[in-house]
Amino acid sequence: MQYTVSGETENKIHIDSDGSLFLNDSLDWETRNVHNIQISVQDENSVTVEGPVNIKIIVLDINDNKPIFNQSIYNGVVRQHSRPGRPFMRVFATDKDDPNTPNAKLNYSILTQIPELHQVNLFQIDSETGEISSTPDGARQLDPSKHKHYVLFITVKDLEGLSVNSLSDNAKVQIEVKENLWQPPGPVTIKENSTEPHPVFITQVRWNEPGAIYELGKKERNSKFPFMIDRDGKIYVTDPLDSEESERYVLVVFAKGKNNENLEQPLEILILVEDINDNPPVCVQDVTTFEVQENEKIGNQIGILQATDMDRKKENSFLKYELLDQEPDQPNARMFMIDPYSANIQISSDNFQKKIVSEYKLNVRVSDMDGEPTGFSTNCSVTIKVIDINNKIPVFDKLQYPPLNISEDAAIGTLVYKICATDADDPGTGSWKIIYKVAEGDPAGMFIVDTDEETNEGYVKINKHLNFEKVSLYHLRIDARNPEPLVFGINYNSSSSTYLAIGVNNVNEAPEFDSSFYHKAVLENITVGSVILRVHAIDPEGSLVRYRLEDDKFDWLTIDPNTGEITTQAYLDREVTSLYTIHVLATDTTDLVSSVYVSISLEDVNDNPPSLDVRNNPHIFCYPLQQKHHVRIKATDKDLSQNGPPFQFSIQQQHLNDWEISVVDGRPILDFSGSGVYMRIRIGKQANDKEEKILPKQAKRRKEYSKQKY
Secondary structure, three states, rough: EEEEEEOOOOOOOOEEOOOOOOOOOOOOOOOOOOOEEEEEOOOOOOOOEEEEEEEEEEEOOOOOOOOOEEOOOEEEEEEEEOOOOOOEEEEEEOOOOOOOOOHHEEEEEEEEOOOOHHOOOOOEEOOOOOEEEOOOOHHHHOOOOOOOEEEEEEEEEEEHHOOOOOEEOOOOOOOEEOOOOOOOOOEEEEEOOOOOOOOEEEEEOOOOOOOOOOEEOOOOOOOOOOOOOOOEEEEEEOOOOOOOOOOOEEEEEEEEOOOOOOOOOOOOEEEEOOOOOOOOEEEOOEEEEEEEEOOOOOOOOOEEOOOEOOOOOHHHOEEEEEEEEEEEEEOOOOEEEEEEOOOOEOOEEEEEOOOOOEEEEEEEEEOHHHOOOOEEEEEEEEEEEEEOOOOOOOEEEOOOOOOOEEOOOOOOOOOEEEEEEOOOOOOOOOOOEEEEHHHOOOOOOOOEEEEEOOOEEEEEEEEOOOOOOOOOEEEEEEEEEEEOOOOOOOOOOOHHHEEEEEEEEEOOOOOOEEOOOOEEEEOOOOOOOOEEEEEOOOOOOOOOOEEEOOOOOOOOEEEOOOEEEEOOOOOOOOOOOOEEEEEEEOOOOOOOOOEEEEEEEEEEEEEEEOOOOOOOOOOOOEEOOOOOOEEEEEEEOOOHHHOOHHHHHHHHHHHHOOEEEEEEEEEEEEEEEOOOOOOEEEEOOOOEEEEEEEEEEEEOOOOOOOOOOO
């Protein structure tokens, strides 16, 4: 009897006479990772008596191929002020080993940068993709006018770069720094109401490379947006602008790639609309009316003429006033004068006699641009009425009105009482009009008196919220006065004053807190039973106030119903919520309720230990026997950063022969080289630490076993 082997043997797989399979040369995973062979049994006449039997041989990969860059020298271009972290080029390497194992998992890193100005790294590389970008320092410091060329030496390693046994390759990267063309142009000024044919070119933007797609947006909510951008980045205004409608626009310009992604941060362009003198002055009133008494003196002010100009530029809207004529015109007796810039109208003659002339009409020219011939002008009409001298004082119909009562919860503006004084001067004139004022008995201004301009009646109204508990009775003295001054020798007397007593009726009101909002910051590990703060409310009627809590959703707090002291009844936890807000209700003996918000800020303390996180398969991993193993470890912590990293890692004494912690590229690496089945690692931080148990899981012992899956 003899055994024969056939199939995918590649002349390396043989069989002995006793049926044992053996290799006379090593298999290569990269050539063939599965061998299908057949075994047959033949007699002495070479006749098959059994078989063939199919056998599949699986080849396990070992790390016997180093990564290879697809180029030995790369060339790239980076723009000045390019966005940090945005790749501008990529290096690429391949590894023939099994891509499903760490043997072919590559790690890229920058070996060195030449020149290394100021010991600052201007470039960074994505360790997994090989994409190269500028660092935040590079985005600030790269400047072609200072240094235009840089060289990077790049290293690629397999085994994710975590092992000292990693295979590697190197490449050279030559980088040229160019000026960043993606820059906003300065502010653009456009004259309003342009008569040019539109659209009109105003400015241009340019992306660093051809092929960008430009889009235009607006930053402000203008109802009108008369701008467009073409494929070359040229920006146009499509319609005439009006500075009175909007004196500025902010354009937002986007440069996008083929997939509609933003190539860089958008630019903002300021458009200023230059005002031209395209608006004439406008009189605020069709006819402006003033009054003058018969006995007014020369120089006394009559009033100020109001006019406006819609133009924005000062030189276009600065107004000049000129008195053109007066009607009736009295020879050698111009009765008024006007200041050319303030528009203040004053008396220039004291010869007013109402019986002869009861009214004057003035024609005033108002010009912009300081009266220049190229400006606009408008004529405004002014009427000045001559009134009798104010020789009569207002007289109340009653020196004291009957007392009255009003509820303390009456709304502001409520009419309390109607009073009346009369004046014997000419009706409708400033000498006849009456102004009422509360002169005594109301220092807090709880009441106000409005005047009916047609009848001179006065309406006493509530001006502020009344409070029976503070003031229950007011004795008001109300004076009546004219807006025009009295003539010399005439004075106001007691006839121009009246008295009114107002009582305030009590209303049962809810308790009032002494603050509209309470807030306190405490440490989250405050002792249970500690007083956090005290709220306080007073019932206006003086009844007993009791307190209770609402919205205490975690049942952390309790309140003393009599004193308002809020204390903890459970442990607080900032990791659950950092701001705890509740309601406190205050109730009087009649069950009237008021409420107030109480917020408590929880300040972090170091009350959480760090926890270990083993990459990909936390806490458990497999390893081949008799082979040193590496695994990256890291820790996390629920506390804030000031109570978190940096962490310190250490191993208990009894495991030091089998385990060790090393640091590679600033990261902790856990190495195992012994036969132990578990270990404990201690992670420390400031005043708090924690032990984590690590369980290695032994792989099945096989001669051909040489590769580890994570």
